[in-house]
Amino acid sequence: MSQSKLEEREEGFCLFYREMGNGREAALAAGYPARTAEKEALRLLADRRIQRRLGQLRKAERSRREDEIAAGLRRLAFGPANDAVRLAVLGGELPAGELERMDFYCLSELKVGDKGIEMKFFDRQKALALLRELEAGSPAGRRSSFYEALEEGAAALRGGEGDGK
Numbered sequence: 001m002s003q004s005k006l007e008e009r010e011e012g013f014c015l016f017y018r019e020m021g022n023g024r025e026a027a028l029a030a031g032y033p034a035r036t037a038e039k040e041a042l043r044l045l046a047d048r049r050i051q052r053r054l055g056q057l058r059k060a061e062r063s064r065r066e067d068e069i070a071a072g073l074r075r076l077a078f079g080p081a082n083d084a085v086r087l088a089v090l091g092g093e094l095p096a097g098e099l100e101r102m103d104f105y106c107l108s109e110l111k112v113g114d115k116g117i118e119m120k121f122f123d124r125q126k127a128l129a130l131l132r133e134l135e136a137g138s139p140a141g142r143r144s145s146f147y148e149a150l151e152e153g154a155a156a157l158r159g160g161e162g163d164g165k
Contacts, residue, residue: 006053013044014053018061070134076127081106088117 006014012030020026023041032040044050083102087094104110109120 004049006049010044010047010050011053013041014050014057017041017045017054018057066134070131073127073131073134075105076122077124077131079103079106081121084119084121088119091117 009030009032013026013032016026016029017023020029023045024038027037027041027044028034080103084104084107087099087102087104106121107119108122109118111118
């Protein structure tokens with residue numbers, strides 16, 4: 001198709017495909033008829049406009065995921081351990097309902113046994129190193145081999161056009 005703007009069903013296909021990863025199911029969810037859903041999915045995945053839109057959606061999703069990962073790593077690296085220390089010190093003497101309001105994000109493991117409370121904390125140094133690596137763009141900038149294979153398959157359906165990237 002020469003027109004660059006996606007139709008509503010095409011945009012729906014892209015959104016559903018991003019979530020499902022299954023062309024036929026995405027086509028059905030976008031409103032394509034069941035008898036032609038698989039054929040439509042192949043046609044859509046070979047369409048450069050659809051590929052471009054899927055790339056935009058992947059990029060936005062990757063960016064959102066990287067932001068969430070970075071936020072979690074920052075929380076591990078810089079977050080307080082006050083509640084965990086409070087639990088270790090006070091243990092069973094905590095007021096009723098207090099435990100539910102406490103933040104144990106910094107804990108990788110918590111065991112309560114005969115010896116009392118055993119806690120293992122996430123490694124703050126490792127969290128900082130991973131955060132630095134993420135913010136430097138490595139390995140987050142690398143493309144997933146799944147998406148590369150998908151794009152190569154779509155290029156093959158077009159008759160070998162494109163460079164597979």
